[in-house]
Amino acid sequence: MKSVEFTFDFEQSIGPWLGRTSKMIDYYLHEAFAEAQLDLSKEQMIVLKKLHYNDGLNQNELALLTFRDKSSLARLLVKMEKKGYLKRKQSSEDKRINEVYITPVGREVLKKTRPIIQQLLQQMETDVTSSEIQQVIQILKKVQLNLTTKIASL
Numbered sequence: 001m002k003s004v005e006f007t008f009d010f011e012q013s014i015g016p017w018l019g020r021t022s023k024m025i026d027y028y029l030h031e032a033f034a035e036a037q038l039d040l041s042k043e044q045m046i047v048l049k050k051l052h053y054n055d056g057l058n059q060n061e062l063a064l065l066t067f068r069d070k071s072s073l074a075r076l077l078v079k080m081e082k083k084g085y086l087k088r089k090q091s092s093e094d095k096r097i098n099e100v101y102i103t104p105v106g107r108e109v110l111k112k113t114r115p116i117i118q119q120l121l122q123q124m125e126t127d128v129t130s131s132e133i134q135q136v137i138q139i140l141k142k143v144q145l146n147l148t149t150k151i152a153s154l
Contacts, residue, residue, distance in 0.1 A: 014143060025120070032116045040109055043068075044080055048110040051086060051102040058097045059088075085109060 085106035
């Protein structure tokens with residue numbers, strides 16, 4: 001079998017560094033949530049955060065805001081509903097639409113994540129200047145815009 005030769009240095013591109021960093025954040029959050037005895041995943045935390053600021057979103061809106069497909073979001077919501085973190089109600093205007101609401105239990109769990117997130121951010125930003133942080137944010141916004149433009153053209 002022939003080996004495939006790359007004409008570019010993959011390690012010097014943005015992709016693998018973003019991927020590794022994302023996995024490291026996922027791992028840190030998983031461990032920190034477990035240590036704090038929070039039965040929560042990063043994905044569940046993101047849903048709770050979105051509902052905290054925008055309670056009553058319908059499932060389609062929530063899928064768009066969390067960058068999830070509808071079926072994987074539906075499975076995630078079922079798990080979260082069983083844990084008591086949220087509740088779904090049929091829309092009074094359209095019975096085909098479910099609106100999603102955070103419960104008091106969900107709010108309490110989200111509140112417990114704040115110190116964990118603050119600690120993660122402090123760790124990530126150690127020895128990184130505010131100017132460098134702003135530069136990274138601007139670069140990531142450009143990357144996201146590039147990807148959004150590409151996806152829209154498909």
